[in-house]
Amino acid sequence: MKFRPLDSVFRVNPVASGCREVDESWTLAELNFRGLSTRFMYILGIESSCDETAAAVVADGRDICSSVISSQIKRHAAYGGVVPELAAREHLRNIEPIMEQALSEAGVGPEDLHGVAVTYTPGLIPALLVGTSFAKGFAERRGLPLLGVNHIVAHLYAGMMDQPDCLADEGAFPVIGLVVSGGHTLLTAVDGRGEITLLGQTLDDAAGEAFDKAAKILALGYPGGPLIDQLAAEGNPEAFDFPRGLVKKRGGNPSKRQRHQFNFSFSGLKTALYYQVKDREDLSDTATKDIIASYQEAVVDTLVHKTAAAVRAYQAPTVIVSGGVACNSRLRQKLQTLREETDTKNIVITAPALCTDNAAMVAGYGCELYKLGQFSDLRLQAGPTFDLPPETRLFQA
Numbered sequence: 001m002k003f004r005p006l007d008s009v010f011r012v013n014p015v016a017s018g019c020r021e022v023d024e025s026w027t028l029a030e031l032n033f034r035g036l037s038t039r040f041m042y043i044l045g046i047e048s049s050c051d052e053t054a055a056a057v058v059a060d061g062r063d064i065c066s067s068v069i070s071s072q073i074k075r076h077a078a079y080g081g082v083v084p085e086l087a088a089r090e091h092l093r094n095i096e097p098i099m100e101q102a103l104s105e106a107g108v109g110p111e112d113l114h115g116v117a118v119t120y121t122p123g124l125i126p127a128l129l130v131g132t133s134f135a136k137g138f139a140e141r142r143g144l145p146l147l148g149v150n151h152i153v154a155h156l157y158a159g160m161m162d163q164p165d166c167l168a169d170e171g172a173f174p175v176i177g178l179v180v181s182g183g184h185t186l187l188t189a190v191d192g193r194g195e196i197t198l199l200g201q202t203l204d205d206a207a208g209e210a211f212d213k214a215a216k217i218l219a220l221g222y223p224g225g226p227l228i229d230q231l232a233a234e235g236n237p238e239a240f241d242f243p244r245g246l247v248k249k250r251g252g253n254p255s256k257r258q259r260h261q262f263n264f265s266f267s268g269l270k271t272a273l274y275y276q277v278k279d280r281e282d283l284s285d286t287a288t289k290d291i292i293a294s295y296q297e298a299v300v301d302t303l304v305h306k307t308a309a310a311v312r313a314y315q316a317p318t319v320i321v322s323g324g325v326a327c328n329s330r331l332r333q334k335l336q337t338l339r340e341e342t343d344t345k346n347i348v349i350t351a352p353a354l355c356t357d358n359a360a361m362v363a364g365y366g367c368e369l370y371k372l373g374q375f376s377d378l379r380l381q382a383g384p385t386f387d388l389p390p391e392t393r394l395f396q397a
Contacts, residue, residue, distance in 0.1 A: 041114045042106075043370065044138075045363025046099065048131030049123025049151050050182070051075075051082045053094040054359035057106035057113075061367030062164050065106035067353075067360040070094045077222045081212065088126035095134050102359070110142050117147040117366025119154065120376075121383035122183070128382035136378055147366040148376035151357075152386055153196065155179045156188065157368070157394060158354040158361035159320035166318060166348045167395075176316040176344075178307050180331075181323035182208030182225075184386055185303070187262045187310050194368075194393040199310055200262025201386070203246075207299055207325045210266035214273055214295055218288065228292055229328050235286075235293030237330075240276065242298035243268050247305050262310055269298055300331045304338070311342040322350040324357070371396040 040059040047054040051072040057065040072090050076082045103109060118135035120128060132148075139146040156177045160167060167175065173192040176199075179185070185208075186201035205213070208225060215224025220231070245265035273295055277283065283291075303325075311319060321335060332349050339347065354361060369375070372393060 041367060041370065042108055042112055043147070043363040043366040044099070044102070044113050044116050045149075045359035045361075045366055046095070046116065046118040046131045046135045047151075047357055047359040047362050048091045048095065048127050048134075049119045050127060050357060051087045051090075052357040053091045053098050054357065054362075055095070055099040055102035056359035056363045057102055057108060058161075058360055058363035058367060061364050061371075062161055064161070064360045064364075065108070066102045066104075067358055068098050068102045068105065069358055070098055073223060080216050080222050082124065084124040084126045087124060088130050091127055091130035095130060099134075099138070110138075110144075113142070113144055115139070115145040115147050115366060115370050115375075116142075117149050117362050117369070118380075119151045119362050120148040120380055121150055122386040123151060123382070123384065125382055125384050128384075132380060132382050136380065140378065145370070146376045146378075146380060147369045147374070148380045149362045149365050149369070150386075150388070150392070151362075152179055152184055152186070153388075153392065153394065154361040154365045155181065155322045155355075156190075156196070156320060157365040158322045158358075159348045159350045160395070161361060161364045162350045162354050163348050166320070166346055172318045172346065174314050174316045175318040175320055176307060176310045176314060178303065178319065178321045178326075179323045180207045180303060180321070180325040182206060182212065182223075182325070184323070185264050185266075185325075186386070187306060188388075189310070189314050189316070190394050193397045194395040196388060196392045196394055198388045200260070200264065200306070202264040202266065203260075204265055204267040205270060207264070207266060207303060208323075210270055210299055211296075211325070213270050214292075217270075217274055217277065218292065220292075225325060225328065228296055229330065231289050232293040232296040232330060235289030235291070237293040237297035239287075239290035240294035242272050242276075242294055244298055244302045244305065245269055247302055248309075261313075262306055264302060264306060266299065266302070269295070296328075296330055300328070300334050303331060304334045307335070308338055308342055311338060311344050315343065317344055318346045318348065319344050320348045320350070322355055324355055326350055326355045327352045365394075368393075368395045 056067040212224040
C-alpha cells in the first residue's frame with residue numbers, strides 16, 4: 001500500500017485567516033491556494049470496544065477536529081450491564097452514520113485522511129468485530145493505512161491530548177500512568193523514549209466494576225459509577241471501615257507485599273459490602289449514603305495509595321490519570337494530595353470528555369503509531385484481554 005506523505009493534508013491556518021475573510025465552503029485545496037492553510041496529518045478514529053459507538057478526526061495527534069459518540073446506556077440499563085450481542089447490533093446500526101458525522105463536523109473528506117485508527121483490543125469481541133471490520137473495509141476501499149490501537153494505551157494517551165505541554169521537557173519523565181475504567185485498572189511507567197512498562201494491574205475486578213456491582217447490590221441502578229459519586233457526596237466516608245485490597249499493612253508476608261506492590265484487588269471489598277447489607281432491610285437513607293461514601297472511599301484510597309507508591313518507587317515528577325473512573329469527583333480531589341505526599345510536580349487528570357470511551361484518543365494515538373511506522377493490515381484480529389507487548393511506545397520521541 002502506498003502511504004501519503006505527511007505534508008499532503010491541509011487545514012485552516014488561524015493566524016493567516018485572521019486578516020482576511022474565509023469562506024467555509026472552500027475546499028482544503030482552495031485554502032492552500034489562498035495561503036490560508038498549514039500542513040497537518042488527519043487520522044480517523046473508530047471506537048467500539050464496549051457500549052459506545054464513536055468516531056473522531058484528529059489532526060497531528062493533538063487537535064480534535066471532531067468527536068462524535070453514540071451511547072447505549074439506556075439500551076443496556078434494563079439488564080444492569082452491557083449485553084455484548086446487543087452492543088454489537090447497536091454498533092452495526094450506528095457506526096457508518098457516526099463516522100459520516102465525524103467527517104462532516106471536521107470539515108474533511110475521506111480523500112483528506114492519512115489513515116484509519118481503530119480499537120482492536122481489549123474489549124467485548126462482538127463489539128470490537130464491528131469496529132475493526134468497518135475500519136478495515138473503509139481503509140481498504142480508500143487506500144488508507146490501518147492503525148490497530150490498544151484501547152488502554154489510548155486512554156493513557158488521552159492525558160497527553162488534554163494537556164499537550166505536560167511532557168514538553170525531559171524533566172517530566174518518568175511518568176506514572178494510572179488507567180482506571182470499567183473493565184481495567186492498572187499502573188504504568190513511561191520513560192523519555194515513550195516506552196511503556198506495566199507495573200501492576202487488577203487481579204480480579206476493576207474499579208469501575210466494583211462501582212457497578214456495588215450499585216447492583218444496593219439497587220441503585222446502572223451505570224453505578226456516576227450514581228455512587230453523586231450519593232457519596234451526601235454520606236460520611238468514615239462511617240464504615242471497608243477493606244483496602246492489597247494495601248500494605250503492618251505485619252503479614254513481606255514477599256507477598258512486594259509482589260503485589262502495584263497490583264489491585266477489589267473483589268474482597270465487593271464481598272464486604274454484600275455482607276454489610278444483605279440482612280439489613282431497614283437501611284435508612286442516611287445509612288445507605290454512609291455505606292456508599294465509605295465504599296467509594298475504600299476504592300479511592302486504594303487507587304491513590306498504589307499510585308503514590310509507584311511515584312515514590314520511580315521518583316516520577318509526572319502522573320497521568322485517565323479512564324472512565326477518573327471522572328469520579330472524590331478520586332480527582334484526593335489525587336491532588338500526591339503533591340504533598342510525594343515529590344511529583346505535575347498531576348494530569350484527564351478532562352472528563354476524554355476519560356470515558358471516545359474515538360478522539362484512538363485517532364490521537366493512531367497518529368503516533370503512524371509516525372512510528374506501526375501499521376496493521378487486514379489480518380488485524382480483535383482481542384478481548386489486555387496485553388502490552390514489549391517495547392510498546394506511547395509516542396515518537
